[in-house]
Amino acid sequence: xxxxYSTHTAEVLWQPARLPLSHILAGIxxxxxxxxxxxxxxxxxxxxxAKRTALLHIGSAALFGMQVMMISIGLYFGAWNxxxxxxxxxxxFLHWVAMLLTVPVMVYSGQSFFINAWRDLKNxxxxxxxxxxxxxxxxxxxxxxxxxxxxxxxxxxxICVLILLLLISxxxxxxxxxxxxxxxxxxxxxxxxxxxxITPAPADQTDADQTDANQIDVIPAIKLQPGDLILVxxxxxxxxxGVVMSGDSAVDEALLTGEARPVTKKAGDALIAGSTNMYxxxxxxxxxxxxxxxxxxxxxxxxxxxxxxxxxxxxxxxxAGGFVMAVILIACVTGVxxxxxxxxxxxxxxxxxxVVTCPCALSLATPTAYTAANNAMLGRGVxxxxxxVLQALAAAQVFIFDKTGTLTTGEMQVSxxxxxxxxSKAHCLKLAASLEAKSDHQIARAIRAAADHGELLPTCxxxxxxxAGVTAKIDQCHYFLGSAAFINRxxxxxxxxxxxxxxxxxETIGMEVFLTTSTAVLCAIGLEDYPRPGVGALxxxxxxQAKQTILLSGDRQRLVxxxxxxxxxxxxxxxxxxxxxxxxxxxxxxxxxxxxxxxDGINDAPALAVSPVxxxxxxxADISKLNADMILLNSDLMQITExxxxxxxxxxxxxxxxxxxxxxxxxxLPLAIAGILTPWLAAIGMSVSSLIVVLNSTRLARLRTTA
Amino acid sequence: xxxxxxLIPLSLLLVLLIACLLRWAIRSGQxxxxxxxxxxxxxxxxxxxxxxxx
Numbered sequence: 001x002x003x004x005y006s007t008h009t010a011e012v013l014w015q016p017a018r019l020p021l022s023h024i025l026a027g028i029x030x031x032x033x034x035x036x037x038x039x040x041x042x043x044x045x046x047x048x049x050a051k052r053t054a055l056l057h058i059g060s061a062a063l064f065g066m067q068v069m070m071i072s073i074g075l076y077f078g079a080w081n082x083x084x085x086x087x088x089x090x091x092x093f094l095h096w097v098a099m100l101l102t103v104p105v106m107v108y109s110g111q112s113f114f115i116n117a118w119r120d121l122k123n124x125x126x127x128x129x130x131x132x133x134x135x136x137x138x139x140x141x142x143x144x145x146x147x148x149x150x151x152x153x154x155x156x157x158x159i160c161v162l163i164l165l166l167l168i169s170x171x172x173x174x175x176x177x178x179x180x181x182x183x184x185x186x187x188x189x190x191x192x193x194x195x196x197x198i199t200p201a202p203a204d205q206t207d208a209d210q211t212d213a214n215q216i217d218v219i220p221a222i223k224l225q226p227g228d229l230i231l232v233x234x235x236x237x238x239x240x241x242g243v244v245m246s247g248d249s250a251v252d253e254a255l256l257t258g259e260a261r262p263v264t265k266k267a268g269d270a271l272i273a274g275s276t277n278m279y280x281x282x283x284x285x286x287x288x289x290x291x292x293x294x295x296x297x298x299x300x301x302x303x304x305x306x307x308x309x310x311x312x313x314x315x316x317x318x319x320a321g322g323f324v325m326a327v328i329l330i331a332c333v334t335g336v337x338x339x340x341x342x343x344x345x346x347x348x349x350x351x352x353x354x355v356v357t358c359p360c361a362l363s364l365a366t367p368t369a370y371t372a373a374n375n376a377m378l379g380r381g382v383x384x385x386x387x388x389v390l391q392a393l394a395a396a397q398v399f400i401f402d403k404t405g406t407l408t409t410g411e412m413q414v415s416x417x418x419x420x421x422x423x424s425k426a427h428c429l430k431l432a433a434s435l436e437a438k439s440d441h442q443i444a445r446a447i448r449a450a451a452d453h454g455e456l457l458p459t460c461x462x463x464x465x466x467x468a469g470v471t472a473k474i475d476q477c478h479y480f481l482g483s484a485a486f487i488n489r490x491x492x493x494x495x496x497x498x499x500x501x502x503x504x505x506x507e508t509i510g511m512e513v514f515l516t517t518s519t520a521v522l523c524a525i526g527l528e529d530y531p532r533p534g535v536g537a538l539x540x541x542x543x544x545q546a547k548q549t550i551l552l553s554g555d556r557q558r559l560v561x562x563x564x565x566x567x568x569x570x571x572x573x574x575x576x577x578x579x580x581x582x583x584x585x586x587x588x589x590x591x592x593x594x595x596x597x598x599x600d601g602i603n604d605a606p607a608l609a610v611s612p613v614x615x616x617x618x619x620x621a622d623i624s625k626l627n628a629d630m631i632l633l634n635s636d637l638m639q640i641t642e643x644x645x646x647x648x649x650x651x652x653x654x655x656x657x658x659x660x661x662x663x664x665x666x667x668x669l670p671l672a673i674a675g676i677l678t679p680w681l682a683a684i685g686m687s688v689s690s691l692i693v694v695l696n697s698t699r700l701a702r703l704r705t706t707a
Numbered sequence: 708x709x710x711x712x713x714l715i716p717l718s719l720l721l722v723l724l725i726a727c728l729l730r731w732a733i734r735s736g737q738x739x740x741x742x743x744x745x746x747x748x749x750x751x752x753x754x755x756x757x758x759x760x761x
Contacts, residue, residue, distance in 0.1 A: 052733050059729045067722055071715075090711070097715055101722075 032119030047178060054174060058167045061109035064101045065160030071098045072157040088150070095147040098156040106140060110163045112170075126324040128360045134328065135354035136162065139679060142347040153348060158679035162355060165687030169360070172694045176368050176701070195221045195239045198229040198283065221289070228286045232277045240286045241293045242271050247282035251275045253634075298633070301385050302378075311388055312366050312654075320359050327357045334673050348679055352672040356682035357665055360690040365657035368697035373650040376701050381618075381636065382643050386629040391654075392613045393630075393647040395594050399542050400585065400607075402599040403553035403560060406617060407535050407567070407637070414450035416526035426451075428523040432515050434459055435470050435481045443513060446527055469513070480516045487514045493521055531567065534638035539568045541641045548593075552581050552607075581607045598640065615640060646700070653700055657693045664689045 012024060028035040071094050078091065117133040120126065139155040146152035199215040216231060221239035224230065229245065232238050238251070250262035253275040262278045265271065271284060273293040290296065335350035370387065377384045384390065401407055417425050429451035436444035437456050462472040469482015471490065480490050487493055493516050515522045542549050550571045551564040557574035564572025576584065585607050588595050597611035608614035608628050616628035617635045632639050668685055671677045677685070732738070 048736075048739055052736075052738070055738050056730060056733050059733065060726055063722060063726055063729065067718070093712065093715075097719070100719070104726075 032115075032122065050174070051178075054167070054171050057109040057112070058164070058171060061105050061160065061164040061167055064105045064109075065157075065164050068098050068101045068105075068156050068160045071101070075154075092147070092150055095154055098154065099144060099147050102140065102143075102156040102159055105160050105163055106136065109167060110136065113163075113166070126321050128320065128324065128358050128363050130324055131327050131331070131354045131358045132162070132166065132360075134331075135351050135358075138347070138354070139351045142351075152344075155348065155351060155679050158351065158355075158683050161680055162683035162687065165684065165691070166360070169364075169687055169690040169694055172691065172698070173364060173368060176694060176698050177371055194218050195224055196231040196233070197224065198231055224286050224289045226286050226288060230284050230286060232282045232284055234277055234279050234281060236277055238271050238273055238275050238277060238284065240273050240284075241288035242284040242286045244269050244271060245283045245285050247280055249280040249282050250278045252278055298383060298631070301631070302383055316362060316366060316658075320363050323359050323362075327354065327359075330357070330669070330673070338675065342675075345675060349672070349675045351679040352675075352677045352682040353669070355679065356668040356672045356677055356686050358686055359661070359665065360686065361661035361664060361693045362658070364690055364693050364697075365661050366654060368694050369650060369654045369657060369700065372697045372700040373646060373653075376646055377630075377643060380639055380642055380646075381632065381634040382639050383618075383631045383633055384629070385631065389613055389629040390647045390650050392594060393596065393644060394651040396547070396596040396613055396644075398548045398550065398588055398593045398595045400550045400552050400588075400595060400597050400611075401569075402581075402597075402607075403551060403563065406532075406598055406600045407551070407563075408531050413446050413528055413530050414525055415528035415530075418524040418526070420521045420523055423522055425523075428515060428525075430457065431474065431479060431522070432481055432525060434474060435462070435472050435479055435515075438462060438464070443527060447525065478518045480514075480518070482513055484512070484514060487516055487521075491516055491518055493519075531563075532635070532637055534636060535567055538637045538641055542644075543568060543570070545644075552576055552584060578606055582610060585610055598637075615643075650700055653696055657696055660696075661689065661693060 014021070014024060025035050075091065075094055075098075113129050113133050113136070116127065117129040120130060136159055139159050142152070143154040143156055143159075146154050195218070197217045197219050199217065224240055230240070230242070234249065244265050244267050246267055248264075248266050250264045251271060252262045253272060265282065270287075271282075272295060273288075274295040288294070291300075331350050331353045334353050335346055338346035338349045370390075373390055374384050414429075417428065419425065419428065423431075429447065433448045433451035434457040436447050437459065457474050459472040459474050462470065464470050465482065465486065469480065469486040469490075471478065471480050473479070480487055482490070513525050513527065515525065539549055548571070549569045551560060551567075551569045551573065553560045553572075553574050553576060560574030561572045573584070585595060585597060589610065589612065594613075595611050596613040596615065597607050598615045599608050600617045608616060613630070614628045615630045615632060618631050618633040630643065664685070668677065668682070672682055
């Protein structure tokens, strides 16, 4: 059984034959918690209910508390102002009224404290509610006795202030947690329940009017199988992962990637479940359904990440239990001491000690900061999967990058064209594109993309030589397209190149293919694997922060060094096999460097697993197999800058929170013991310090850097 | 000052009344969304019901 504190969910594995679910729920109820089978709609309903109840508690505490305070002012005024002699009857009357008004605050508004404290005591654990309840009870009983007997001080105003302010700080904490879950909730909610399944028309029908002949059924999305065809209308959510079969449209993937602009999709492009089709209907072939979709994989990873408890929170929680014990002991000792020395004020001092030292702020310091930071990250398209990653990222000194697929898009593009004959550039490209028309290789796609205007020429006798080139006849003329070696073999046109002589600048950037006829070289087409946008900015940001940036790649050393220099890396190391990368990383870690590894997750998986902080690209193959701590859902490298800034801000907020919470308790405790702090001051101090911590954490969620 | 013996119980009644009002307001969902209603005026309702274009 795994419990997720921030989303208030528990995951239970059980054997239905031996133990019915109702028994588990009953067992949880016995522990003092309420449990329901998970359902996001029900959860949303519960949250609305919880919010309303909390507001009602706060509202009544404020309403009745104000009356009590007004009466207290009257009482103080009567006590100070000797000219107007408040008679004893009036004073007793006011005491009674104040008590009457405090009862609903205690019983109704403050019920959650009593319930929590009782649950914790029953389970033999000490939470921060215990001293609060102890303080409240002592204060109320003491004041009630004073009211009935007509002698002694009353503390009804302090009780009301304490309950009101504590409720407010809890409400803010609740709100932060809701905000943190809102993004996740959105992901849960978008999945549509139905899909329009296309049943292809029987084979004997003609191809004309295909769409009319096809039968379209609305079926539940869960009944879809991979391989099914579905129709997604404009404005609809896409229920499954799939590939576009026909149709041209744009798709809004903002939910998953944080990318606000719609992404254009045409036949052959992949779609992810949870995105929205914007403009035109798309026919989609289903590739993954239900739990196998990318959306579900990401959700699972994030939830698993949340279940891991931050180290710091665990330490503080263990510490807080002992702390509460100590507080109660100190309060007892102080109470006895003051009772012996100054019997009139022992009650007030004891209450002050109990209330002021409650480690509420300390308990809230880390969880609120974590939820706020994780939420802010997710909002920017960075999924944080480990709980201790943010601190590590903030402290990181060395950033190691993979090249292909990480710094570069992994997609070839035509970068240059060198003409060797009288033909125009456009014509050369058109010829080349026609030759490559049937191929799905990266180079073919790049050339087709470069020549994307105009009809392709009809070809015949097309022969594809995998890994080398193509030959075909266009207009009775034989054409060859391929690497220099291939052309040389086929036509003998290009002289045999020796490898070292190919050390031109063009060669270091990418590669070259040649288009020839059987007698003449027509042109050379340069192809380049372009860096992703933002790489330069990212590297210069990291260099400005005095971080070490290293490029680690499996490509040829010369190529890697050239790219590393161009982009401004401190160091560039090429010709590394996955094992080599791993060894290099291990060496850095052993030296004590805090290393961040950024990879596309496919060939870097071992290195990502070893690195203290690993960041993977969200478009990597199977995200559930990535061993990454963070995933860039939109594969935008610039998010690393933001994540780094956010992580540093997170650590700063965390430090502030803990420092404030500890410092406040250390400062307030002696004052309370010495009897300087009155109960109402203690109540304000304690609740305001929790409030400060919670609000400080929410700063993380609010601050939006310009994206 | 004897009038206080009358006025304070009266104010208690008033407080009770306000508490009931608050309870009603919260229960009826008036505090569920504090930002949305401000945008209601710019939300057009004249979109035809979602009939799919085939």
